[in-house]
Amino acid sequence: MSASAVSISHLSKDFRVGMRGVKLRAVDGVSLEIEKNQIFGLLGPNGSGKSTVMKLLLGLLEPTAGQCAIFGIGSHDIASRKEVGFLPEAPYFHKFLTGTELVEYYAKLCAMPRSKIAERTREVLAWVGLENAAARKVGTYSKGMLQRIGVAQALVHDPQLLVLDEPTAGVDPIGFERMATLLMELKRAGKTIFLCSHLLAQVETLCDRIAIMDRGKLVIEGAVDVLLDVQQQERIVVENVSAAVARQIRVLVEQQGGSVVHSEAVRLSLDALFLQHVHASVQSTEHDKAQW
Amino acid sequence: MVTVRHNRVFTIALYTFREAVRQRFLSVLLVLALGFIGSATFFLQFNFGGSELKFIADFGWGVMFLFGSIVAIVTPSHLFFSEIEHRTAMTLLAKPLPRSTFLLGKLVGVVLLLAMFTALLVSLLLAILAWRASTMADFEAVQSAGQMTLSYAGCALMGMLQFLKLSLLSAITLFICSFSKTNLYAVILGFFVMLVCQLQYLARDHWGAIDFLPLRYAVLIVSKVFPNLQLFNVGEALLFRTVVPMPLRLVGSIGLYGLLYIVFFYLMAVWSFRKREI
Numbered sequence: 001m002s003a004s005a006v007s008i009s010h011l012s013k014d015f016r017v018g019m020r021g022v023k024l025r026a027v028d029g030v031s032l033e034i035e036k037n038q039i040f041g042l043l044g045p046n047g048s049g050k051s052t053v054m055k056l057l058l059g060l061l062e063p064t065a066g067q068c069a070i071f072g073i074g075s076h077d078i079a080s081r082k083e084v085g086f087l088p089e090a091p092y093f094h095k096f097l098t099g100t101e102l103v104e105y106y107a108k109l110c111a112m113p114r115s116k117i118a119e120r121t122r123e124v125l126a127w128v129g130l131e132n133a134a135a136r137k138v139g140t141y142s143k144g145m146l147q148r149i150g151v152a153q154a155l156v157h158d159p160q161l162l163v164l165d166e167p168t169a170g171v172d173p174i175g176f177e178r179m180a181t182l183l184m185e186l187k188r189a190g191k192t193i194f195l196c197s198h199l200l201a202q203v204e205t206l207c208d209r210i211a212i213m214d215r216g217k218l219v220i221e222g223a224v225d226v227l228l229d230v231q232q233q234e235r236i237v238v239e240n241v242s243a244a245v246a247r248q249i250r251v252l253v254e255q256q257g258g259s260v261v262h263s264e265a266v267r268l269s270l271d272a273l274f275l276q277h278v279h280a281s282v283q284s285t286e287h288d289k290a291q292w
Numbered sequence: 293m294v295t296v297r298h299n300r301v302f303t304i305a306l307y308t309f310r311e312a313v314r315q316r317f318l319s320v321l322l323v324l325a326l327g328f329i330g331s332a333t334f335f336l337q338f339n340f341g342g343s344e345l346k347f348i349a350d351f352g353w354g355v356m357f358l359f360g361s362i363v364a365i366v367t368p369s370h371l372f373f374s375e376i377e378h379r380t381a382m383t384l385l386a387k388p389l390p391r392s393t394f395l396l397g398k399l400v401g402v403v404l405l406l407a408m409f410t411a412l413l414v415s416l417l418l419a420i421l422a423w424r425a426s427t428m429a430d431f432e433a434v435q436s437a438g439q440m441t442l443s444y445a446g447c448a449l450m451g452m453l454q455f456l457k458l459s460l461l462s463a464i465t466l467f468i469c470s471f472s473k474t475n476l477y478a479v480i481l482g483f484f485v486m487l488v489c490q491l492q493y494l495a496r497d498h499w500g501a502i503d504f505l506p507l508r509y510a511v512l513i514v515s516k517v518f519p520n521l522q523l524f525n526v527g528e529a530l531l532f533r534t535v536v537p538m539p540l541r542l543v544g545s546i547g548l549y550g551l552l553y554i555v556f557f558y559l560m561a562v563w564s565f566r567k568r569e570i
Contacts, residue, residue: 058386060570078388086386092378094307096314108303109387153383163386 003072005161005192006034006057011066013052026052028216029066034194034209036160039187041207041224042196048213050196051089051165057194058086058163070161082110085154089166091146093153095139099130102138103152110157124152128182144175151182162186164195168202180206204228237266300389304397309404311374312367322409325359329416333424345425345442346528352417353527356410356454363409364461365482368402372466373475381570392562395466399558402462406455414451418444421531446530449543456550457524461486463557470564485518492520519553 013027027049034040042050055061057068059075073080093102100121107117125134128148133141138149147167154162167183168176183193183206197203203210204224211221220227238249250260268276312318332348375381384394425442465482472478495515502508523546529538 055382055570058382060382060385062567062569078390081386081388084386086383088379088382088386090379091383092380093383094311094380096310097307105303105307106383106387109300109384109389111300111388150383157387 003069004033005036005038005071006032006040006194007067007069007072008032008053008057009067011053011056011068012064013049013056013061014064025216027056027063030213030216030218031066032211032218032221034192036192037187037190038208039183039193039195039206041203041210042194042213043200043203043210044196044198044213046198047215048198049216050198050213053213054086054163054165054194054196058084082157083160085157085159085162087147087150087154087162087164087167089169091150093138093146093149095137097138098136099125099134099138099141099149099152102149103156106153107156112157120156120158124155127155127185128152129178143170144172144178147171147175147179151179155186160191162191162193162195164193166197167195168197168199176202233261300393301397301400304384304394305400305404308371308398308401312371312401312405313408315367315370318363318367318405321359321363322412325355325409325413326416328355328359329413329420332417332420344428345421346532348421348424349417349447349527349531352413352420353450353454353525356413356417357457360406360409360413360454360458361461361483361486364402364406364458365465365486366479367405368398368462368465369469369475369478369482371402372398372469373478376570385570391565395470395561395565396558399463399466399561402466403459406458406462410451410455410458414447414454417451418447421447441532443531446532446538450527450530453524453526453543453546453550456547456554457521460519460521460550460554460557461489463554463561464489467557467561467564470561470568486521488514489518489521492518493522496520519549523549 009031011027011030012025014023014025016022017024030049030053042053044050052061056063057070057075058081059078068075070080071083097105103121103124104117107121108114112120122131122134125131128151130145130148130152133145138146141149151162151164151167154164168179171179183195186193195203195207207224209221209223210227212219238246241249246263250263253260329352332351375384381394385391421442422444461482464485465478468481468485469478472481492515495511495518499508499511499515502511526538526543526546530543
């Protein structure tokens with residue numbers, strides 16, 4: 001049986017804080033499995049331990065207890081990171097480098113064959129929509145562009161697992177839509193994506209499975225559809241019906257033993273309204289590809 | 293524990309060098325150091341005679357050590373903590389990149405910077421010495437009598453020893469950074485250790501004269517562990533060759549001493565950094 005992409009078992013992490021070295025338990029007995037070719041969301045409020053779990057998985061921190069493995073290789077082993085691309089929260093990169101130089105730098109650090117670096121760099125920059133800004137210094141990039149160049153450096157060595165820490169934090173709805181499209185393309189290409197976020201509504205549409213953390217503990221985990229479905233309730237949206245017809249529908253439901261729980265005029269979400277108007281105007285300008 | 297990937301070391305070193313040369317304080321220090329050495333041309337007014345060249349040389353080595361030690365300590369500390377604070381260390385170490393390779397790349401990058409720094413200062417010092425020697429009538433007489441010669445090769449050798457000394461300071465600073473929590477602490481401790489290393493010869497020569505046993509053994513440990521930076525101060529012997537010049541074998545020994553200590557402190561940094569939480 002092939003290994004899961006990510007396997008975390010009874011993971012705990014304590015930090016010592018203050019002069020007296022009081023222990024703060026940031027992660028408390030977390031266990032989860034992420035299968036290959038999934039988009040897995042680790043969700044939770046600020047300070048719930050999501051980023052700490054990611055750092056433990058990547059070997060940036062030592063666990064107090066428990067184990068993590070990537071494609072069956074323990075996180076303490078450098079080899080486990082060969083198939084991992086990581087985007088940290090609010091990424092910062094050396095401002096004096098151009099986009100191309102930055103991605104090539106990380107490609108060299110991943111020991112990519114030198115003959116393939118230039119071509120692969122162009123490929124990933126095109127994939128994230130930064131081919132027109134590749135020659136500009138990273139210090140001139142907007143926040144959205146920094147997120148995209150961060151994804152590019154994470155993808156350059158063609159890893160099978162992407163670990164993204166708050167990939168949509170501080171990004172506007174258009175930027176989120178583009179990030180979401182990119183992540184879906186990566187999933188179709190066979191990649192596994194492990195992301196964490198505290199913006200729950202944003203990632204609801206992206207993830208196949210989610211886990212929610214609170215105060216270091218895993219409180220729930222499962223497939224998004226299963227967790228979010230409200231049992232024995234159905235939403236039916238109708239249009240062009242009069243009040244009389246609506247009353248008849250209500251009576252029919254009650255005759256069949258059901259009840260109408262809620263009825264209201266359908267509203268667009270604010271995100272949808274924003275995208276309808278702003279996205280359309282942005283598409284008509286020359287700056288669409290270069291700016292987020 | 294120590295895994296080094298040569299290509300990646302040079303990749304990190306090159307980018308570290310590029311980042312380091314952009315630091316404003318480096319430009320200021322370089323200009324000040326060049327200015328101070330250049331000001332030796334004004335010593336002409338004081339007319340020290342034959343000893344003036346020695347004074348210029350000592351002044352030059354002193355300026356090189358003063359400003360060079362600031363570069364050697366502040367630069368690696370700033371670059372290291374910049375990676376930590378901006379979290380670029382996370383993106384780097386999340387790659388299949390051994391921590392030993394990361395540290396070595398940082399050290400080599402700083403060493404490249406120090407090589408450039410000392411080369412510029414030594415070049416200027418050489419130029420001033422050559423110019424001053426050519427204008428001093430009594431020095432020509434001394435040289436003609438074979439009593440003393442100004443050795444430009446010796447000056448270059450002394451420059452290399454100063455470069456090694458400064459690289460050693462950087463290796464020590466990198467070790468300090470590997471366990472320090474803040475940039476300021478690393479810099480202060482770095483300068484303190486530099487002072488200890490400058491006075492190490494006192495510990496070596498006088499530890500046996502201390503009556504208080506714990507202090508005696510503490511001083512003994514200091515004399516064994518910390519390098520003696522005074523060993524590198526052989527400028528006069530190299531620069532002004534007398535009838536019996538300084539053997540090159542001795543210069544080689546001093547160089548090897550410096551290299552061994554650089555390797556020692558690099559390995560200490562690797563050991564300390566291996567479990568550091570990023």
